[in-house]
Amino acid sequence: AQKVTQAQTEISVVEKEDVTLDCVYETRDTTYYLFWYKQPPSGELVFLIRRNSFDEQNEISGRYSWNFQKSTSSFNFTITASQVVDSAVYFCASNTGFQKLVFGTGTRLLVSP
Amino acid sequence: DSGVTQTPKHLITATGQRVTLRCSPRSGDLSVYWYQQSLDQGLQFLIQYYNGEERAKGNILERFSAQQFPDLHSELNLSSLELGDSALYFCASSGGLRMNTEAFFGQGTRLTVV
Numbered sequence: 001a002q003k004v005t006q007a008q009t010e011i012s013v014v015e016k017e018d019v020t021l022d023c024v025y026e027t028r029d030t031t032y033y034l035f036w037y038k039q040p041p042s043g044e045l046v047f048l049i050r051r052n053s054f055d056e057q058n059e060i061s062g063r064y065s066w067n068f069q070k071s072t073s074s075f076n077f078t079i080t081a082s083q084v085v086d087s088a089v090y091f092c093a094s095n096t097g098f099q100k101l102v103f104g105t106g107t108r109l110l111v112s113p
Numbered sequence: 114d115s116g117v118t119q120t121p122k123h124l125i126t127a128t129g130q131r132v133t134l135r136c137s138p139r140s141g142d143l144s145v146y147w148y149q150q151s152l153d154q155g156l157q158f159l160i161q162y163y164n165g166e167e168r169a170k171g172n173i174l175e176r177f178s179a180q181q182f183p184d185l186h187s188e189l190n191l192s193s194l195e196l197g198d199s200a201l202y203f204c205a206s207s208g209g210l211r212m213n214t215e216a217f218f219g220q221g222t223r224l225t226v227v
Contacts, residue, residue, distance in 0.1 A: 035216070045203060045218035047115070091156065100146070100158035100171055101216065 002027045004092050006104035013082050013111055021077040021107045023092030029053075034068065034075045035093040035101065045091070051075065082111045116140065119204050119219035127227055131192040134222045138185055138206030144168070145187040146207075147179055150221070151200035162187055194226045 003026040013019045025034060036048040049059065051068050059066045063080045079086055089108045093101040116139035126132055138145050147159040158171035162181035173179075176194075181187040191198060205218045 037218075042220075043201060043223070044115070044220040045205075047217055050216075093156075100161070100169060101148075101156075102158075103156040105155050 002029075002032070002094050002096070002102040004094050004102055004104035006090075006092055006107050008107045009105075010108040010110065013109070015083060015111055015113050016081050017111075018078060018080050019082050019109065019111075021079075021090050021092075021109065023075045023077065023104060025073050025075060025092070025094045027094065027096070029096045032094055032096050035095075036066065036075075036077050037091045037093065037103075038088045039091065039106070040088040048077075079109075082109075084111050084113055087111045115217035115219065117204055117206050117217050117219035119202075119222050121222060122220065123223050123225075125225045125227060126194060128194055128196060130194050130226075131190065132194065132224065134189040134191070134202055134204075134224075136187045136189070136204030136206075136219060138187070138204075139217055142206035142208050143185065144207045145181055145185070146205040146216075147173075147187070147189050148203040148205065148218075149200050150203060151197075154200075156203075159189070191224070196226050199224055199226045 005024045032053045034051045038046040056068050065078045067076045089106045091103050091106045093103045095101045118137040120135045143164045146161045150156045159173040160179050161169040165181050176192050179189045201221045201223050203218050203221045205216050207216050
């Protein structure tokens, strides 16, 4: 069975600091997909990224970057030069390509001015 | 805007009642998924429909049911409501059977049972 662990319950940083959100996944499948979602205070789930198990290239999108390491079963998310608008709960999730997403418990990020 | 529309956004109802949550998927998406987000259980998969047919079930209670209509919108019916059913209910849609593409979620329906 799949499992996603986000050990950091809450992280507080000051604006402009870099912050990394950890995600560790467990799966027996060789083909799987990893996702990150952002849930701002308004409540919606905003898709950030999807990665498949065959693509270990790191990805950068503006201030966001993702580090996928199969050797440690991790898919960490870094926000560079954080901003107040980055304050949200961030969820890591995985699936095998079929059916349901399995979500981690989320990491609440608080960015203060 | 994800393109997935959920109504209503908020719902307050009493225990024992029945409610219907509605979801319109993104244009062209055939799969609809329902998720429940509660404080104690986190985000949990409930059920998936693909082109009108049920394809997968998660931890969905027997008091809950869903369907997908020919126009591809979906409804989640919750009956005999209990206080513990208070949660944020999300609908998501994707193009095919698999949720390995970008999966887009609606804004959710916040259900409060009093």
